[in-house]
Amino acid sequence: MKYYSTNHTVPEVTLRDAVVKGLAADRGLFMPERIKKLPEDFFNNINKLSLQDIAVRVAESFFGEDVEPAALENIVRDTLSFDTPVVEVEKDIYSLELFHGPTLAFKDVGARFMARLLQYFIGKDSGGKTVNVLVATSGDTGSAVANGFLGVEGIHVYVLYPKGKVSPIQECQFTTLGRNITAIEVDGNFDDCQRLVKSAFLDDELNSKMLLTSANSINVARFLPQAFYYFSGYAQVKAKGKGEDVVVCVPSGNFGNITAGLIAHKMGLPVKRFIAANNANDIFYNYLQTGEYNPKASVQTLANAMDVGDPSNFARVLELYAGKHEVIASLIDGAAFSDSQIADAMKKCYEKTGYVLDPHGACGYLALKQLLKEGETGLFLETAHPAKFHDTVVGIVGKEIDIPERLQDFMKGEKQSVAMSSDFPDFKSYLLAHSKD
Numbered sequence: 001m002k003y004y005s006t007n008h009t010v011p012e013v014t015l016r017d018a019v020v021k022g023l024a025a026d027r028g029l030f031m032p033e034r035i036k037k038l039p040e041d042f043f044n045n046i047n048k049l050s051l052q053d054i055a056v057r058v059a060e061s062f063f064g065e066d067v068e069p070a071a072l073e074n075i076v077r078d079t080l081s082f083d084t085p086v087v088e089v090e091k092d093i094y095s096l097e098l099f100h101g102p103t104l105a106f107k108d109v110g111a112r113f114m115a116r117l118l119q120y121f122i123g124k125d126s127g128g129k130t131v132n133v134l135v136a137t138s139g140d141t142g143s144a145v146a147n148g149f150l151g152v153e154g155i156h157v158y159v160l161y162p163k164g165k166v167s168p169i170q171e172c173q174f175t176t177l178g179r180n181i182t183a184i185e186v187d188g189n190f191d192d193c194q195r196l197v198k199s200a201f202l203d204d205e206l207n208s209k210m211l212l213t214s215a216n217s218i219n220v221a222r223f224l225p226q227a228f229y230y231f232s233g234y235a236q237v238k239a240k241g242k243g244e245d246v247v248v249c250v251p252s253g254n255f256g257n258i259t260a261g262l263i264a265h266k267m268g269l270p271v272k273r274f275i276a277a278n279n280a281n282d283i284f285y286n287y288l289q290t291g292e293y294n295p296k297a298s299v300q301t302l303a304n305a306m307d308v309g310d311p312s313n314f315a316r317v318l319e320l321y322a323g324k325h326e327v328i329a330s331l332i333d334g335a336a337f338s339d340s341q342i343a344d345a346m347k348k349c350y351e352k353t354g355y356v357l358d359p360h361g362a363c364g365y366l367a368l369k370q371l372l373k374e375g376e377t378g379l380f381l382e383t384a385h386p387a388k389f390h391d392t393v394v395g396i397v398g399k400e401i402d403i404p405e406r407l408q409d410f411m412k413g414e415k416q417s418v419a420m421s422s423d424f425p426d427f428k429s430y431l432l433a434h435s436k437d
Helices: 017-020 040-044 051-063 069-079 107-125 141-148 169-175 189-199 203-207 220-239 256-266 284-290 314-320 323-333 339-351 359-371 386-397 404-409 422-434
Strands: 003-005 029-033 085-090 093-097 129-137 154-161 181-186 211-214 246-251 272-279 332-336 377-382 417-420
Touching: 003 017, 017 107, 017 211, 017 220, 029 220, 029 339, 051 069, 069 272, 085 220, 085 339, 093 220, 093 359, 107 129, 107 141, 107 154, 107 220, 129 189, 141 154, 141 169, 141 181, 141 386, 154 169, 154 189, 169 181, 169 386, 169 404, 181 189, 181 422, 189 211, 189 422, 203 220, 203 386, 203 422, 220 246, 220 256, 246 256, 246 359, 256 272, 256 314, 272 284, 272 359, 284 314, 284 323, 323 377, 332 359, 339 359, 339 386, 359 377, 359 386, 417 422
Parallel strands: 093 377, 129 154, 129 211, 154 181, 181 417, 246 272, 246 377, 272 332
Antiparallel strands: 003 029, 085 093
């Protein structure tokens, strides 16, 4: 399988090159040259399969031409050492809980898969050179990537995060690790962090001295595996007798997650439509309404992992549907919510059902409450454990929530971070002085 750039000005590359490079030389994002349809019998029997069995089948379609079958199966099964259960919240509305992994966030799936796939390629042809992973985070990506790559030989990870704009629990999950993880605290917002990462990939001097790749959702090894749990979510809903007219609602920030869902749909996943739930960073919502894409500076919200003003993966959404707004808008509905609406949804959901939402899942739940039609079954992605936003959630729902032991362990560690301006020359100088080659 070859991978091409969404900008279409550079040659196609192999899976290995797409994973190691992260970003195409023309600043485009890599896409698979084709998306394989899965056979009808797979979907007829999907409700009888485990998450791991489903994921192995899907992974073969993406990566089977480039990774030995036994190695690929081991990567998938090692990645998915936890479940992604579907839980009924209220009539016709279900939560796909993606927070049962090591860092209690949906990004554990993509981060763990990428770490293992990258290690597989390094083991085959590293040449003894360290791979330097750059990742920008608005919250959960940093912890998932840092913990997914922790201790992996031949890889050093630099996590860039906006100062004062991630929750304390999220921050401690990637600033207390040390070893092959360096946390960089940027004086700016998430978009500044993402810009620094992208600029590094396109700097000739840096790339001549360091082997760089990204673990953000721009990397194909990060976002494609997220398709696994869409298939599993559908399988579980089908097993409940609700497999018809399924609507999937995705809390959306950088749009890697919903893009994986859209690719699953192109592979044959029988989902009726998607809903992209935004917070006050409503760039995609406005695009759906007007057909015009106008990125802007991100604003800080309760759902901080979705605070993205220029979603990188919008380019992939356009690519999937040849840039046709009418096609995109026919498959994806949009919604955008203020902090007060998010908080109100969290409070009312708990009072009505006893289910505790995190602020991101609350956007998905609220969008379904507003947009779900009669006869449809709604499945929203609960992307992070509420305890990762402990003080916020407790203050809204008025109920103490337990902090899982693994989160408590992170909180006991000592913060280790590097202060950084949002100016690229400063970041570049730091990398050159501390390069792991």
